[in-house]
Amino acid sequence: MKFPIVTRRQLQKVESRLSEATKRIEKLRQQNVDLKNQRDEARLAARAGFADIGSKSRHPRKLLATALEGEGIEIGALHFPLPVPDRVRVKYVDLATREENIQRHPNLDPEAIVETDYVCDGETLEIVPDESQDFVIANHMLEHCINPLRTLNNFLRVLKPGGLIFLALPDKRFTFDVERPITPFDHIEEDFRIDRTEEDLSVYEDWTTHVGKNSDPVRFHKEQKNIHFHVWTQSEILEMFIEARRRLEMPFEIEWAAKNGGEFIVLVRKYGQLEEAIEKEISEKSFNDLKRP
DSSP states (O other): OOOOOOOHHHHHHHHHHHHHHHHHHHHHHHHHHHHHHHHHHHHHHHHGGGTTTTSTTOOHHHHHHTTOOSEEEEESOTTOOOOOOTTOEEEEEESSOHHHHHHHOTTSOGGGSOOOSEESOTTTOTTSOTTOEEEEEEESOGGGOSSHHHHHHHHHHHEEEEEEEEEEEEBGGGSTTTTSOOOOHHHHHHHHHTTOOSOOHHHHHHHHHHTOTTSOHHHHHHHTOOOOOOOBOHHHHHHHHHHHHHTSOOSEEEEEEEEETTEEEEEEEEOOHHHHHHHHHHHHHHHHHHHOO
16 A cells, blocks of 8 residues: 655645644634633623622612613702613703802712703703603602602603603601601692692791791792602602502503612603503403493
């Protein structure tokens, strides 16, 4: 049997190719390891907000903020904006520019005060187009609104169908409002139906009796001083959203609710046309079933 003659040069070429192939294989192996590491890191990062659920150190704001997507607005963030995922883009709404807020709040860190993108009234959002936002964030705001349901209705106006509202409200039991009587839903429903824009003297009298005890309620009423016009506990906060949905047919569903120390967080999603049609069909079917003998 004759064997092919292999020259030294040919052998060197084969060895070189083998060496290159080995290097490529090693490189691919390392890339595979790197990709696995990146995947594991991404999984850990995605779970970071959930890691301490059930512990005393949990952060419901951070956890619920993971539901936000796209681009939206936060009202009155000032120096304490809601931490959101990197994929989310937030524009800030305030009555004043950043420079004006720095001057108005000299005790705050100026570096922490956010840039104002929309200078307007956060209760009316008059310069924000209809159905233009993927989410609205408003923490510790509704209690400062004379007409909180009108404010909520304006949040829904600027939201796209399927958009989210992220709200945190103080529970009066853990604030300086602890001695004040709870605001019933009937009160804020009446404010909404008559489109109240100025608060009654009685509210300022209540506030000066239990909170600002050295203040003049008549002067505050004349100036329409911004205070906590309404106070609630966890139960009444939930009732407000449930009754706004039931009595006023506001187009949203409660998706999440969570206690966070002295505040209560509610996350609601605006109905789209499909959900409204489905609900109407279900309601009509249920009504027709009731009419049957």
